[in-house]
Amino acid sequence: MSDTLELSPDDEAIPRALQWLEDIAEREGWSPATAFGLTLSLDEALANVVSYAFDPSTGSAAPAAITLECRRDGSLIEVELRDNGRAYDPTGNPPAALVTNLDDAEIGGHGIRLMRHYLHDLVYKREAGWNCLTLVMETAP
Template sequence: MQNWVKEIVVDSKFENVKTLTDFVESSLEPLNPSPKAIMQIGVAIDELFSNVVRYSGSSNMKLILNVNEDVLTAKLTFIDEGVAYDPLKKTDPDVSLPAEDREIGGLGIFLVKKIMDGVEYKRDGEKNVLTVVKKLG
């Protein structure tokens, strides 16, 4: 049973999305994940980290990558010390409406919920903890 964990902490600045993406991609590369899974993980990192930078007020964010090689699954946990916010409580946008008739915001987290195999949020003391799970096969 091969499980392993790696983590990285970055300042909450937009340019660090590449640092996070490179960290996760290089960590997962030896497992030969599907290109689609890697692309979807990249989208999730971009959306979730952008939200931390834009809205949380946290000066940095920790990303914990937890991999279970037996079932080829990656769990990414985003932790910040920003204002409490559970993005999963936001109602999914009505994507059947034309863009100009939709409420602003919410598309990113909606997309993440659609492309990941699991998404959960919890508030742990002063920290937001958002976890996404993706099968890599």
């Protein structure tokens, strides 16, 4: 089974996407841990896309677009986040170092660590001008 959602990178994108995923989780009867991990990971990934992937000054011919697809295959749930913004592989950089106090903490890089904590896998590819980030969650059979 597959569900899709098309979004514009605006202020409504994240709330719409999270509600969409929560509705799927409820319909499919996902465990609270599965729903929480996927929702938190999608929130993080989508916030980065909305905030950084699209630069109005580039004047791209194609309108800015984001597509989400949720698929289930046995014990795996995959949420694919596709956008036609600037190329960026969030899996290509190591997560920011852990620190012991807030004074030493730097902004950035912690979202990947968070997503990797909750997800079974995080896969990126660039395909025909689109970033494709797949969030993979393994559930109990």
